[in-house]
Amino acid sequence: MPGRRAPEEERREAILRAAFAVAARERLGAVTARAVAAEAGVSAGLVFFYFESVDGLLVELLDWLLAHTIVAADSPDRLSHIADPGARMMLAIRRDVEWLPVQRERVELFFDYWVLGTRHPGIRRKIRSALTRYRDAFQPLARALVDSDPERYGGMTAEGLASVAAGFVEGCALQVVMDPAQFDVERSMATLAALVRAPASSLA
Amino acid sequence: MPGRRAPEEERREAILRAAFAVAARERLGAVTARAVAAEAGVSAGLVFFYFESVDGLLVELLDWLLAHTIVAADSPDRLSHIADPGARMMLAIRRDVEWLPVQRERVELFFDYWVLGTRHPGIRRKIRSALTRYRDAFQPLARALVDSDPERYGGMTAEGLASVAAGFVEGCALQVVMDPAQFDVERSMATLAALVRAPASSLA
DNA sequence: GGTTATATTGATCAAGTGATCAATAACCAT
DNA sequence: ATGGTTATTGATCACTTGATCAATATAACC
Numbered sequence: 054m055p056g057r058r059a060p061e062e063e064r065r066e067a068i069l070r071a072a073f074a075v076a077a078r079e080r081l082g083a084v085t086a087r088a089v090a091a092e093a094g095v096s097a098g099l100v101f102f103y104f105e106s107v108d109g110l111l112v113e114l115l116d117w118l119l120a121h122t123i124v125a126a127d128s129p130d131r132l133s134h135i136a137d138p139g140a141r142m143m144l145a146i147r148r149d150v151e152w153l154p155v156q157r158e159r160v161e162l163f164f165d166y167w168v169l170g171t172r173h174p175g176i177r178r179k180i181r182s183a184l185t186r187y188r189d190a191f192q193p194l195a196r197a198l199v200d201s202d203p204e205r206y207g208g209m210t211a212e213g214l215a216s217v218a219a220g221f222v223e224g225c226a227l228q229v230v231m232d233p234a235q236f237d238v239e240r241s242m243a244t245l246a247a248l249v250r251a252p253a254s255s256l257a
Numbered sequence: 258m259p260g261r262r263a264p265e266e267e268r269r270e271a272i273l274r275a276a277f278a279v280a281a282r283e284r285l286g287a288v289t290a291r292a293v294a295a296e297a298g299v300s301a302g303l304v305f306f307y308f309e310s311v312d313g314l315l316v317e318l319l320d321w322l323l324a325h326t327i328v329a330a331d332s333p334d335r336l337s338h339i340a341d342p343g344a345r346m347m348l349a350i351r352r353d354v355e356w357l358p359v360q361r362e363r364v365e366l367f368f369d370y371w372v373l374g375t376r377h378p379g380i381r382r383k384i385r386s387a388l389t390r391y392r393d394a395f396q397p398l399a400r401a402l403v404d405s406d407p408e409r410y411g412g413m414t415a416e417g418l419a420s421v422a423a424g425f426v427e428g429c430a431l432q433v434v435m436d437p438a439q440f441d442v443e444r445s446m447a448t449l450a451a452l453v454r455a456p457a458s459s460l461a
Numbered sequence: 462g463g464t465t466a467t468a469t470t471g472a473t474c475a476a477g478t479g480a481t482c483a484a485t486a487a488c489c490a491t
Numbered sequence: 492a493t494g495g496t497t498a499t500t501g502a503t504c505a506c507t508t509g510a511t512c513a514a515t516a517t518a519a520c521c
Contacts, residue, residue: 220432301470
């Protein structure tokens, strides 16, 4: 019994939301045209009417995911009230790490997309640039820290520090995905703090 | 034209090698019964004769991968000529990090398995224990370091330090996989060295 | 050389996939 | 109303996948 019901672009959004619902519940592999259609309460054909292909749907879902999830050391204003550059950096990292367990589903999806990127150059490109953006978001903080006492942080570049900071958060993301029950924000942060507390001479 | 040619277990290994070849070239998603069979130059049915299912093949491939790849602070004898515990630790880390770009294909595969493990309990278990083993491999070095000057490393446990070391290497692994072109061993190591050189107060 | 055991094949099945498309119902303008 | 436009359907095709299995070629044994 065909017929139109919501002629506007509500349908696009509805289908996209359905795709996310399916993905969040059963992961990317379960996002098939039929599954999304069923979730949205429409026929399978309609998915191809609004999105040229399933690939197209997945790409748009990734865009949505990147826009609404990986916030990355956002709103630096929220950190400006902290004077010490080192503490600022730590807090920025902590904030992102705290998000991970909350957004576990989305983090999982993100890794799914990375795997999917193997066969889909467009997706690979999007993910890489998202990660690059994430890493670069730490650079101002890193530079402030390095500049605050060049003698002390000799040999460390802002790029390198930002890279390690991003790597730390990403490592936590992996743990969250793999073993959510055992992941502990406080322990991870304490471990990070312990790393930077080790004296120089002994590890040079 | 059926018939036996290599009645021993050569065939098992040949098929496993073929599976690895396919996986290394086109990643885990491309490891289908037919693709592996074609790579090995046998029929598809034979894959199921030696391995009950594709899942079984994948699990054995993971075993092979773990046994032949993640060497993890191996051969401590190679480090014994270095007296200072801190330098030993750093060299162990450096050695593993240097391996990452070289073995990029395998590291990628490992992360593919990681993602797959999210849905596959058996694989998840194997990966977890492999990572635990990896972390524990750093413990002797960490303990030696802590014991060398208890006053200095007050509050830091060998477990915590080993965890930090493993986490750092894993973070580098992630970068290698996600954005190989931008990863730089020297920069990462320099940053690590500088980090442990930073005084506690500034990053607490 | 005949017999038996087994490794190997290739055809085949069922399930699931992305994608296409004619048919059709709902809406809008006239 | 009436016709035209468009969103929507569901059947359908081609293809890939994991898996099964009877048939069979080869080797080993006596």
